Amino acid sequence: MSSPNLSPSSPIRPLSIGNIVSAGFQLYRSHFKQYLGLACKAVLWAIIPVYGWAKASTINAAISRLAFQDLVNQPESTSTARNQLEPKLWQFLVVQLLVGLILFGVNFGLSIAQAILLGILGGILGAESALIGLVSAITSIVVLVIYIWAYSRFFIPDVVLALENQVDGTKAISRSWELTQGHVLRLQGVVLVAGLITFPLIVLAIIPLILAIASLAAVSVTGGGPDAGAIGLFLISLLVSIGLIIFTSIVTAPFWQAIKAAVYYDLKGRREGMGFKLRDRGTP
């Protein structure tokens, strides 16, 4: 394999969807302070353009690296992991930009294709046809499915970059593509279940926002125009909600990085049979 430090003593056992999520959560829980500290640093760096962004994605990838090394029983210290990734700093930015561009391109291309299709149909059937609505609904679902599929294929390039040697940004992206081949549905399951677990936090974060909008709407409906007090209350709830959303994203980011590490672990075991060898007998 391309990385010398990936040599666990026994073959990696594939994990089920539920166990990938459980393992990710358990890793996060047992390294809470360490991972959260890194996530905080990443968010602070992300405020600074370009260099800060590269720094932030490197630090996030370091969380995945730490998690994976724990999974294969070769734990690393935070500083070791960060020193290992420091030379690849710009590559992490490359990965982030390229994956962002690819997904944007996929989305953009699909939307254009959909618009053209609907335009042609509209020309043939007339704009009032009920069929247009149906086709529009169906193509929207197809577009979403294709987009999610593409997203799954580019799920783990940063983890690859963080763990494999002699890999640059573009190579890491093609490795992610290669490793996820045939496992898109399982990845969907992982993302769905992990999303379900982070869902309560997100709900709690947006509750003030919903309350604020609702109260503003209520005031403007009954009183003609909102008064200063209502607007003040709205702004305060808005600020609280923004604060909570930032907090939630800091808290959930390490969980997702750990999940990615567990996904990489699982795919590595399944697709590459990592660690398959007979027990050493001590004789050459």
Next chain:
Amino acid sequence: MRFFNRITLQTPESVELEFTLAGIGNRALALLIDYMVLLIPFILALFFWLFVADQVLEFFVGVFGRADDVDLWLRAITVLINFVIYEGYFVGFEALWRGQTPGKRYTKIRVLRDDGRPIGIAQATLRALLRPLDDTLFLGMFLIAFGRKEKRLGDWLAGTVVVQDEHPTATAFSTSQAAQDLAVQLLQLADLSHLLPDDFAVIREYLQRRSEMSAKARSEVNLQLARQVKEVILLEKVPSNTTPDLFLEAVYLAYQQQVSK
């Protein structure tokens, strides 16, 4: 693996049994599946009940000329039906299917009593009755995520735990006729007694999982394994026309025959 919490249960006979707890991922996935399955009886019951309720209303209007409070009764019965379906699903499956609902079966987890025995109607009912409370504000999820024994309120009250099913499911794989022929040769040419059960387990696992591997990785892994095995069983020369996969299959079969002798 230490990434899953383990628990030791003491049976009434004072035997200690160790289990791996189900984990938050499996429990969330199982619940998701169960709720999706539950949609089917809910929808069916809704259509059936709408039909029945319509008839009942017509009947009252026809006979008494009015149906004032009937509407309220029908609504109450609707709520009752939904409650029975919801509770019945979990109680029925968990009590009759040895602690498994369809979602739990798919994720290979099951409910046990705190003493390791299978759960009965009483435990299943308590768990199901507290389920709505556990779902409120995701209370149960937080308790499972952060508790040492991963118990939600229903589990605490019913005295149950949710554990992973430990029965390893053997994945079947096929071996070719050529491998069987080669196995017969190997029994004479090589000394299979040097192969330890551990080694055999690795070979078997490779054969089970090889179809999922990428072609490149597979050819790397099987070549490395075949070389190692060849050395271990003191085989001087591999018969011609033998691929590493064929060789490993043959070793697998030969080892089995040797053990069963």
